[in-house]
Amino acid sequence: MNRPFSHSSLSTYEQCPARFKFSYIDGITKPYEGIESFVGRRVHETLQFLYNEVASGKLPLFDTVVEFYSDCWNKEFHDGVKVIKQRFSIEHYFSIGRDCLRRYYRKHKPFNQPVKETEYSIVFKLDENDDFEMKGILDRLDNLGDGRWEIHDYKTSSRAMSQADAEKNRQLALYQIGIQKNLEEVQSMVLVWHFLQQGEEVRSERTPFQLEKLKIKIRKQVDEIRAFNFNGGPFRPVETPLCNWCFYWEECPAKSEHNPVVKRELST
Ligand code: SF4
Known part of the structure; x- marks a missing residue:
């Protein structure tokens, strides 16, 4: 449990403590991934390519962007990519x-946003006295000048987040805490989500008080996880529809067989 926590690992714990244990404590890896996450990663790589091209003085045509996406897709595709919703190919x-890339390209061309970093990894402590670290990868960090910054996140999910949910969202607020530790002067920080399937943008800001409250909440959660780990549990399985995207069915006490998408493969 010495590795850094992340928004993603805490979300896994909230959704299903058993899944968290298999993945982050036992370190069990599976050769499978849901196709939705595969698509998301290819789109992220492509947007990084796009901004790298722009940073080097080129403005790639949309065809070039799609060609890059297609090449990444073909290069990275593997047998473990699983389609859970069988009605889709x-x-x-x-x-x-x-289509996500097309929408984004049309909306943001010529990509003259003041990009400071893309796919930027951070590891940090919430405060110096904390005895654990957090980590994250920012999709994009923009420097608007005069101490004004923006953290951008690309989402390929099928539903956009409401403004109310954005105000409570942990992920980018956590990145804000991490980024502010490394930046000299921050007058303002805006959190920006791009919902690429819907072509929608959602923006939000946090007050210092809200960030402090978030730190307290995360510390409480990390304490609970570490106490469970020390005492041997309980990391209870919580069955939800998300089980369909989980590949720990063999290990899970709530399941008696393989995930059906894996079972189909095993029986052929
Ligand atoms: S199958 Fe469901 S209950 Fe079991 S570990 Fe995975 S998410 Fe949790």
Whole structure:
């Protein structure tokens, strides 16, 4: 349990403590991933490529962007990429990613945002006295000048987040805490989500008081996880529809067989 926590690992713990244990404590890895996360990663890589090109003085055509996406898709695709929603084909998911890129390209061309970093990894302590670290990867960090900054996040999910949920969202607020530790002067920080399937943008800001409250909440959660780990549990399984995207069915006490998408493969 010495590795850094992340928004993603805490979310896994909130959704299903057993899954958290298999992944983050026992370190069990599986050769599978849901196609939705595969699409998301290819779209992120492509947007990074796009901004790298712009940073080097080029403005790639949309065809060039799609070609990059397609090449990444073909290079990275593997047998462990699983389509959970059987009514959809792999081509359907490929198109979702391409359409996300098209929408983004049309909306933001010529990409003259003041980009400071893309795919920027951070590891940090909430405060110096904390005895654990947090980590995250910012999709994009923009420097607007005069101490004004923006953290941007790309989402390929099928539903956009409401403004009310953005105000409570932990992920980018956590990144804000991490980033502010490294920046000399921050007058303002805006958190920006790009919902690429819907072409929507959601923005939010946090007060110092809200960030302090978030730190307290995270510390409490980390304490609970570490106490459970020290005492041997309980890391209870919590069955929800998200089980369909979980590949720990063999280890899970709530399941008696393999995840059906894996079972199909094993029986062929
Ligand atoms: S199958 Fe469901 S209950 Fe079991 S570990 Fe995975 S998410 Fe949790």
